[in-house]
Amino acid sequence: MxxxxxxxxxxxxxxxxxxxxxxxxxxxxxxxxxxxxxxxxxxxxxxxxxxxxxxxxxxxxxxxxxxxxxxxxxxxxxxxxxxxxxxxxxxxxxxxxxxxxxxxDRKPLKQWSQGRVTLAGDAAHPTSPYAAYGADMAAEDGYFIGRTGMVPSS
Structure with missing residues (x-):
């Protein structure tokens, strides 16, 4: 950002x-x-x-x-x-x-991914410090990133 x-x-x-x-x-x-x-x-x-x-x-x-x-x-x-x-x-x-x-807050990034790297939470779409939105959105981002099946295995 x-x-x-x-x-x-x-x-x-x-x-x-x-x-x-x-x-x-x-x-x-x-x-x-x-x-x-x-x-x-x-x-x-x-x-x-x-x-x-x-x-x-x-x-x-x-x-x-x-x-x-x-x-x-x-x-x-x-x-x-x-x-x-x-x-x-x-x-x-x-x-x-x-x-x-x-x-x-700040405007979200237009692109959150490049290659095998994807930003999540406040790194991609910074939120105001209100009602735990940043933490909630990071968890939501993780859920949807996980659903894509493109999460690198460890």
Whole structure:
């Protein structure tokens, strides 16, 4: 992809995690919610044998304007339109465990293969860091590359 220009989506995400055990969030789920202008999601996680939840909130943001607000407060405000337990998960999150990133990507390559080499995932079609699209597309690419029967044997 080299120096291909980044495409701004004029969206940003606030994300975080909590290991709080006093929130009624069913384990083994990944829930996506949205209003007309805001998306939110939470997923149960289990690092090192402990149950917890990771979450994110997505909203419009003009990429030309610097974000100067407080990450935790912005996420809390966005979650006001979300159903439980998303607001409670954010409230239980240590502000140090909240991050923000802007969504952008690059145009995909026109050709992904040459000879016995095929690019997959973000190397061929870089995606914005949103809802694990890069990882999902890499797995999908691998599936379809494998179905062609042209995978070199080891």
């Amino acid at each position: 080299g120096q291909a220009p980044k495409r701004e989506h004029n969206l940003h995400i606030f994300g975080g995690f909590t290991m709080a055990d006093d929130i009624d969030a069913e384990h083994g789920l990944c829930i996506l919610t949205h209003s007309r202008t805001i998306q939110g999601s939470w997923t149960s996680i289990r690092p090192r044998g402990r149950d917890g939840c990771q979450w994110w909130m997505l909203a419009a943001h003009d990429a030309r304007e610097e974000f100067t607000g407080d990450l935790y407060t912005a996420a809390t405000d966005l979650a006001e339109v979300s159903p439980a337990p998303l607001p409670q998960l954010i409230a239980a999150t240590d502000p140090a465990n909240v991050q923000r990133w802007q969504l952008r």
